[in-house]
Amino acid sequence: MLASSASNQTGAALGAMAFPTIGPVGVVAIRQVVTAIVLVPIVRPKFRGLHKFQWLPILGLVVVFSVMNLSLYAAIDRIGLGLAVTLEFLGPLTVAIASSRRALDVASAVLACVGVVVLTAPGPTTDLVGVTLALLAAAAWGSYVLLNRSVGQRLPGLQGTAVASSVTAAAWAPVAVAWFVSHVPSATAVALAVACGLMSSIAPYVADLLALRRVPNHVFGTFTSVNPIWAALAGWLVLHQALGVNEWVGIGLIVVSNVLVSACGARALPTP
Incomplete structure (x- = not known):
């Protein structure tokens, strides 16, 4: 689990190093x-035989993949890795809190809101565009959680994710060609963008699958x-972005x- 997180955020930092040459769009495309x-x-996903009720959440994932990655990387370019990833983290946290009615979760939501205010320190110098992009990435990540759950119920294993990834790549291919004509890589x-793809997508997929076989969901x-902590450290060590x-x-x-939502949520589950 720690390796997955470290790989994901280090990959994002490496991708950010390519921004001056190919920008966030080029990194996301690659x-x-x-x-x-x-x-x-x-x-080896099977495209034939997929029904409409299977395609709908898959196409939703295609949109979510694109919006989530592009808005996050654009936010990183403006406000830094640590701040952008922390704000994006509000997406799955909101989904977790919204599915509960416990008083502790309401208190956790208030705590998270206070954290956002302290983190962004609203004022005349606040990069509102960067913060908005990070919050858009958060909304996309929250949608990804819900859509991925739906895809998992309709397709076995990583079939849905693989189909969505292939369709997303096909959609981004012409964008990449047009972008790289004016932004010669x-x-x-x-190499940095490829490393970003391997470390922020492939490595976490594998590590998360291995981890989920060994630990309960609430621990994960x-x-x-x-x-967010890894992101802040990667931003500091790789990109020299001090907080x-x-x-x-x-x-x-x-x-x-x-932590309160995830750990304490397990106590609320009925004993099997």
Whole structure:
């Protein structure tokens, strides 16, 4: 679980290093294509025989993949990795809180809101566009959680994810061609974007699958709380993006909020 998180955020940091040459659009385009190239041969998804009720959530994932990655990377370009990933983290946290009626979850939601205010420190110098892009990524991640659950109920294993990844890559292919005509990529930028695709998509897929076979869902959910911390560390070590005291405090409040929701949620489950 820790390796998955570290790989994901380090990959995002490497992708950000390619922004000056090919921008967030170029990094996302390469990441989508790399994900499909690796995932499709492994899973071997079956496109024939899919029904409309199966295609609808898959196409939803295609939209979500594109919006989530593009808005996140555009946010990283404006407000930094640690802040962008922490705000994006509000997506699955909101889904978890919305599905519960416990007073503790309401308190956790309030704690997360306080964390957002402390983290972003609203004021004249706040990059509202960057914050909005990160919150858009959060909404997309929350939608991904719901759509992925629906796809998992309608298709076995990683079939749905592989089909969605291949369709997303096909949709991004012409965008990539048009983009790279005016943003000529260097070999270094392409290598960084490919590494981003491998470390932020493929490695976490494999690591998460292995982890979920060994630990309960609530433990896995609790460990995902480390993502904003890894993002902040990766931003500092790789991109030299230092965080202020208020930003570390805000990250801490949001992380604690997720830990409370994930860990304490397990206690509310009936004993089998």
